Amino acid sequence: MDDIARERANSKLNTVEITNLLFGGEFIVQRMGEIRGMITSDPALQMRGYEFLDREDKYDRSVKLSTYLLKTKLSELGINHYLEKVQFFRESLGTVPPFDFTERIFYNTVNGQGTQEQKDKWLPLAGSGKILTCYAQTELGHGTFVRGLETTATYDSTTQEFIIHSPTLTSTKWWSGCLGIAATHGIVVARLITNGEDKGTHNFIVQLRSMENHEPLKGVIIGDIGPKFGFVEKDNGYARFDHFRIPRDNLLMRFARVDPDGTYTRRLSSKLGYGSMVQLRAFITFNTFEALARGTTIAIRYSVVRRQTQNRPGALETQLLDYTNQQFILIPLLATTYALYFVARRIIALLGETQAQLEQDNLTLLPEMHASSAGLKAVSTTAVSQGIEACRIACGGHGYSQSSGFPELYSNISASMTYEGDNNILLLQTARYLLKMVNELSHNPNHPLSDNVKYLTDNNCIHRPYSLIFTSSQQQLSLYRGMVRASVHRAHARVLDGEKRGLDTFDAWNQAAPELIQCAEAHTYYVIAKSFIESLEMSGVTNMCFENQRIMKKLSDIFSLHYMLQKSGVFIESGVIHGSDLVELREVLVSLFAEIRTEAVSLVDAFNYPDFVLRSVLGRKDGDVYRAMWDWVQDNPRNKHPDGVHPVYHKYVKQLLASKL
Numbered sequence: 001m002d003d004i005a006r007e008r009a010n011s012k013l014n015t016v017e018i019t020n021l022l023f024g025g026e027f028i029v030q031r032m033g034e035i036r037g038m039i040t041s042d043p044a045l046q047m048r049g050y051e052f053l054d055r056e057d058k059y060d061r062s063v064k065l066s067t068y069l070l071k072t073k074l075s076e077l078g079i080n081h082y083l084e085k086v087q088f089f090r091e092s093l094g095t096v097p098p099f100d101f102t103e104r105i106f107y108n109t110v111n112g113q114g115t116q117e118q119k120d121k122w123l124p125l126a127g128s129g130k131i132l133t134c135y136a137q138t139e140l141g142h143g144t145f146v147r148g149l150e151t152t153a154t155y156d157s158t159t160q161e162f163i164i165h166s167p168t169l170t171s172t173k174w175w176s177g178c179l180g181i182a183a184t185h186g187i188v189v190a191r192l193i194t195n196g197e198d199k200g201t202h203n204f205i206v207q208l209r210s211m212e213n214h215e216p217l218k219g220v221i222i223g224d225i226g227p228k229f230g231f232v233e234k235d236n237g238y239a240r241f242d243h244f245r246i247p248r249d250n251l252l253m254r255f256a257r258v259d260p261d262g263t264y265t266r267r268l269s270s271k272l273g274y275g276s277m278v279q280l281r282a283f284i285t286f287n288t289f290e291a292l293a294r295g296t297t298i299a300i301r302y303s304v305v306r307r308q309t310q311n312r313p314g315a316l317e318t319q320l321l322d323y324t325n326q327q328f329i330l331i332p333l334l335a336t337t338y339a340l341y342f343v344a345r346r347i348i349a350l351l352g353e354t355q356a357q358l359e360q361d362n363l364t365l366l367p368e369m370h371a372s373s374a375g376l377k378a379v380s381t382t383a384v385s386q387g388i389e390a391c392r393i394a395c396g397g398h399g400y401s402q403s404s405g406f407p408e409l410y411s412n413i414s415a416s417m418t419y420e421g422d423n424n425i426l427l428l429q430t431a432r433y434l435l436k437m438v439n440e441l442s443h444n445p446n447h448p449l450s451d452n453v454k455y456l457t458d459n460n461c462i463h464r465p466y467s468l469i470f471t472s473s474q475q476q477l478s479l480y481r482g483m484v485r486a487s488v489h490r491a492h493a494r495v496l497d498g499e500k501r502g503l504d505t506f507d508a509w510n511q512a513a514p515e516l517i518q519c520a521e522a523h524t525y526y527v528i529a530k531s532f533i534e535s536l537e538m539s540g541v542t543n544m545c546f547e548n549q550r551i552m553k554k555l556s557d558i559f560s561l562h563y564m565l566q567k568s569g570v571f572i573e574s575g576v577i578h579g580s581d582l583v584e585l586r587e588v589l590v591s592l593f594a595e596i597r598t599e600a601v602s603l604v605d606a607f608n609y610p611d612f613v614l615r616s617v618l619g620r621k622d623g624d625v626y627r628a629m630w631d632w633v634q635d636n637p638r639n640k641h642p643d644g645v646h647p648v649y650h651k652y653v654k655q656l657l658a659s660k661l
């Protein structure tokens, strides 16, 4: 039996049960499998040789296939449900789609910010691909500071139109995906000016290109911003507007409207205009689960197939995963993957509740939703970007080849630390919320608190427990509560201290940024650890077999305790553990790793990625990695010159070799 088959044979887990839990049940998993069958049986959708294409060829391929899918394949195969379409697109293209279809930012913005009339008009067009869309908010000069955007939308009541204009170079829209080449329409975020008054940024639907010949409309200048760190073929673009006119009812008017005479009215909060960012941040957390699931699948499968160094005479070389250093890297990442799955479910559920409240004009959940989605987006994208890079390094030299799948996985996920809000900025938003709660409590000790910040009034968690049991979930939560509570108070004290020293509000806040970011990160890790522990009690988990439940608990322990070890300084500074506890903490972790070691392959198998989706020679399900690497390099055009001589020889090298010294 080969190594990977033996790993599976030795596993006591019911992998199918875990897959069903992760993807929403047996029926959905079966349907995912059917869709995968449709993709693999279509010769037009094969990825072989993809890594050797250049930027233009990759873009050509993704547009050609997307058009084929939208026009022919989806209807032919009866794929109508949005999530099925997303799966079909992502897995058949094998790369980020060229149209704003799966990100759906335009669609979601109209859905969240538009009136019923606007939704009736635009959603069917955007949802079917009859118009191609983008979301153009960021400008050359401003991304983070949305209130500083410069593009103007000035209302002209004589024609009942808005005039979209880019008054400066820095007001040029920049970065928007699909804007460079494909999009016919976009959400353009611009300052609304009516009756001479600037009402701040609002969302407008702007047609960018002709529906007849795709030329940019007069008054719109569009282009592609060029190759990037990742998302190689994607047409992230720029746009400038020269007094470009759009109809009045292209302002999304659910929360803010302009009447024909130019009268402006706003409902509820100006922050509702930021709704699409909040929504996407919640979904990005789910996306990070998927990305790390891919990374750990590749690295863990490879680590049981790869043997390196004969450590005992006559014995086989050791499997990489039997090295404790390899376990210290990969097993916490495996635990993090599961932790992210559970917390992503929660934040998406909270999003649903917030949206349902909003239907009743109730904004109660909005601050918590904003703070939690911002913190989770930041923590999850940073953890996963660093985690995927760690997986790559754990695969040695072969991890660095495009054939491993890591370069594309890493370069794409690393963008998520920036898009939808730079991670430091988002953590500062979470910190702002936490400090606001502290201030509220100082005025009113009975101020209502959401469950995730109740630690601020919990006096039971502030000391080290007399008898410390690291594997007790309740103790883990108590240690986290004490640590986060102390961190939040430290950040608060630092701001107050600045103010006492005579600093103005900005300076007092700015000099406290390291503490603020630290407390927001700590709070978010607490939220993730808590959600993992609480999820162990939910029916999806408690219905699983004993062994699955046992291993889920171990993963939850590893997630909580590994962060505790990494940030032990903060836990010690907060007084909830002592430096002398770290020896035991490390021992507990090592023994937990040993237990997960034997189930690691099954735990990544449960993510259910077939080889054609994973696109990694190292992560192959059958473990036949060396054969796969050999086959992969045979597709390299550089190896396809019949005489084995590359044309550069005839062009340059021949003369060089012929020249005398």
Ligand SMILES: CCCCCCCC/C=C\CCCCCCC/C=C/C(=O)SCCNC(=O)CCNC(=O)[C@H](O)C(C)(C)COP(=O)(O)OP(=O)(O)OC[C@H]1O[C@@H](n2cnc3c(N)ncnc32)[C@H](O)[C@@H]1OP(=O)(O)O
Pocket: 083, 086, 102, 103, 135, 137, 138, 143, 144, 145, 146, 147, 177, 271, 272, 274, 275, 277, 278, 283, 284, 287, 366, 367, 370, 418, 419, 420, 421, 422, 425, 429, 432, 433, 436
């Ligand atoms: C099941 C379905 C599956 C679907 C699968 C699809 C999943 C796809 C997932 C991933 C695929 C990845 C695809 C890649 C696509 C990438 C596309 C990228 C797009 C973009 O990047 S768009 C541009 C995004 N830009 C930003 O995020 C900008 C960041 N800046 C800001 O958000 C804000 O300007 C700010 C928050 C930093 C500051 O704003 P402002 O100055 O106005 O606010 P403050 O003064 O700081 O605070 C005032 C007040 O407002 C509250 N506030 C702030 N923001 C919000 C908000 N969004 N909502 C609610 N409230 C908000 C803040 O807390 C303050 O409140 P208090 O005064 O303290 O009460």
Ligand SMILES: Cc1cc2nc3c(=O)[nH]c(=O)nc-3n(C[C@H](O)[C@H](O)[C@H](O)COP(=O)(O)OP(=O)(O)OC[C@H]3O[C@@H](n4cnc5c(N)ncnc54)[C@H](O)[C@@H]3O)c2cc1C
Pocket: 135, 136, 137, 138, 141, 142, 143, 144, 145, 174, 175, 176, 177, 231, 236, 415, 418, 419, 420, 421, 422, 423, 424, 425
């Ligand atoms: C792949 C990709 C796709 C994108 N797609 C889109 C899209 O479709 N549509 C769109 O509109 N935009 C898009 N963007 C833009 C993206 O949203 C912005 O780049 C992002 O919001 C960060 O803004 P910025 O680039 O202005 O960074 P900056 O704000 O210039 O940040 C640079 C650094 O300064 C720090 N900093 C900035 N302001 C502060 C502050 N107030 N306090 C403390 N520190 C600060 C940040 O932490 C960061 O480290 C995309 C970006 C990428 C990389």
